[in-house]
Amino acid sequence: MLGEEGRLIVGFSGGLDSSVLLHALAQNDGLKARLIALHVHHGLSPNADVWEAHCQAVSENLGVAFISARVTVTGDGNGIEQAARNARYDVFQQHANSHDLVLVAHHNDDQVETFFQRLFRGSGLTGLASMAAVRPLFDDSDVLLVRPLLHVSRKQLEAYAQAQQLAWVEDESNTDTRYERNWWRNELLPQIWQRFTGREESLKRTLEQLQSDQALLQELLKPEIDACIAYCDWPGTNELICSIAALNDKPKHHRPYLLRGWLAGCGVPMPSAAMLERIQREVIEAAEDRNPQVVLGDICVRRYQQHLYVTRQLDDVTPCIIDLGSNTRFPWAGSTITVTNTSEEGLASGRYDLIPAYSCVGQTLRPAGRPQKTLKHIWQENSIPPWLRDRWPLLLQDGKLCAVVGICNDQSVVVAHGYAVKWLS
Numbered sequence: 001m002l003g004e005e006g007r008l009i010v011g012f013s014g015g016l017d018s019s020v021l022l023h024a025l026a027q028n029d030g031l032k033a034r035l036i037a038l039h040v041h042h043g044l045s046p047n048a049d050v051w052e053a054h055c056q057a058v059s060e061n062l063g064v065a066f067i068s069a070r071v072t073v074t075g076d077g078n079g080i081e082q083a084a085r086n087a088r089y090d091v092f093q094q095h096a097n098s099h100d101l102v103l104v105a106h107h108n109d110d111q112v113e114t115f116f117q118r119l120f121r122g123s124g125l126t127g128l129a130s131m132a133a134v135r136p137l138f139d140d141s142d143v144l145l146v147r148p149l150l151h152v153s154r155k156q157l158e159a160y161a162q163a164q165q166l167a168w169v170e171d172e173s174n175t176d177t178r179y180e181r182n183w184w185r186n187e188l189l190p191q192i193w194q195r196f197t198g199r200e201e202s203l204k205r206t207l208e209q210l211q212s213d214q215a216l217l218q219e220l221l222k223p224e225i226d227a228c229i230a231y232c233d234w235p236g237t238n239e240l241i242c243s244i245a246a247l248n249d250k251p252k253h254h255r256p257y258l259l260r261g262w263l264a265g266c267g268v269p270m271p272s273a274a275m276l277e278r279i280q281r282e283v284i285e286a287a288e289d290r291n292p293q294v295v296l297g298d299i300c301v302r303r304y305q306q307h308l309y310v311t312r313q314l315d316d317v318t319p320c321i322i323d324l325g326s327n328t329r330f331p332w333a334g335s336t337i338t339v340t341n342t343s344e345e346g347l348a349s350g351r352y353d354l355i356p357a358y359s360c361v362g363q364t365l366r367p368a369g370r371p372q373k374t375l376k377h378i379w380q381e382n383s384i385p386p387w388l389r390d391r392w393p394l395l396l397q398d399g400k401l402c403a404v405v406g407i408c409n410d411q412s413v414v415v416a417h418g419y420a421v422k423w424l425s
């Protein structure tokens with residue numbers, strides 16, 4: 001899989017698994033020159049600095065390039081595990097390019113733990129198929145994440161580490177059974193294997209079968225999913241939207257699979273059957289005149305003009321004064337507004353109030369050569385989705401509405417050399 005220019009970036013925690021992976025790869029001189037040990041310092045453990053120093057020392061001993069990246073992670077319980085994983089994968093993405101492979105040291109015992117965790121979450125085929133040996137780092141990423149040790153057991157890794165006299169760090173949280181994975185690992189799976197001695201191979205085969213069933217299903221569904229998907233560029237909105245007409249065109253029993261495929265493309269990991277059912281009943285089938293929505297964790301699925309959208313929670317906005325003559329970028333509702341000089345007609349430089357539309361009730365605006373417009377007209381004419389209307393940024397000069405950012409300017413403020421204003425997502 002590795003092209004001539006590619007590097008092998010190993011996610012190196014300093015634990016047993018990634019220590020074995022890094023050591024084994026470094027035994028090959030050809031690969032060693034292309035190896036990078038990438039450590040993510042999550043700052044969650046009081047020992048985080050010690051682990052980082054350990055990883056650096058091991059890498060140097062092996063003669064492997066080492067990078068450490070510090071991240072800030074917040075949350076609690078299982079939430080913090082997910083937040084740490086997300087932060088880690090963002091770091092992997094930042095350090096890799098499309099020629100590189102990112103390697104992590106998940107092994108067969110991890111795979112089995114993942115399977116049982118998902119079984120008790122009511123996952124379907126996609127979830128139960130557990131971790132893929134190779135997949136894109138993110139759905140829209142051109143970097144591959146590879147798990148070369150997925151068929152190797154923890155016992156085999158321990159045997160290798162002992163034979164090679166490797167030193168590794170133990171994450172003290174690994175014994176904390178408040179974390180779901182640790183409970184499976186330390187409490188239940190040992191009992192299962194004691195009762196079903198030698199059955200690891202059967203479970204391995206089951207998982208392989210589930211993976212190939214899943215791959216086949218994805219291949220067969222891809223053309224149908226592609227037919228349902230369109231692109232949009234609203235701020236705070238995932239760029240993939242789903243056409244309800246296209247969805248309804250497909251057999252009813254295909255629709256949950258198509259919704260799942262669309263949501264996976266939006267980076268929403270494995271929604272449950274109950275969530276898909278709610279999207280169908282409360283959003284797709286809601287009355288015509290409604291603006292239905294279903295909240296799933298920190299995202300929201302909405303309907304607008306016969307399309308389904310995934311939106312983030314939009315940040316609050318505070319009115320501010322901006323100077324178009326000097327500044328060019330302003331944070332807004334988790335987005336950024338850019339104001340650029342243009343030779344086309346635009347706004348005169350000077351000081352403006354930038355306010356969200358909800359605090360500008362009743363104002364009207366007259367685009368050049370057109371009749372007076374209310375904000376409602378402007379939203380409708382430009383198909384602005386309802387959830388963005390209240391937060392849309394408006395520019396006021398001396399208390400008078402002069403521009404709906406990125407959409408239109410009032411004729412009174414148009415000058416020959418001005419500024420174009422754009423709301424970036």
Ligand SMILES: Nc1ncnc2c1ncn2[C@@H]1O[C@H](COP(=O)(O)OP(=O)(O)OP(=O)(O)O)[C@@H](O)[C@H]1O
Pocket residue numbers: 010011012013017018038039040041042081085088103104105106110181
């Ligand atoms: N701090 C870290 N820095 C770099 N890579 C890491 C770090 N922690 C974990 N990894 C990589 O991820 C692999 C899996 O680690 P771990 O099982 O702790 O992570 P996880 O993403 O929480 O996995 P799971 O999905 O199995 O819970 C490790 O073998 C290692 O390759």
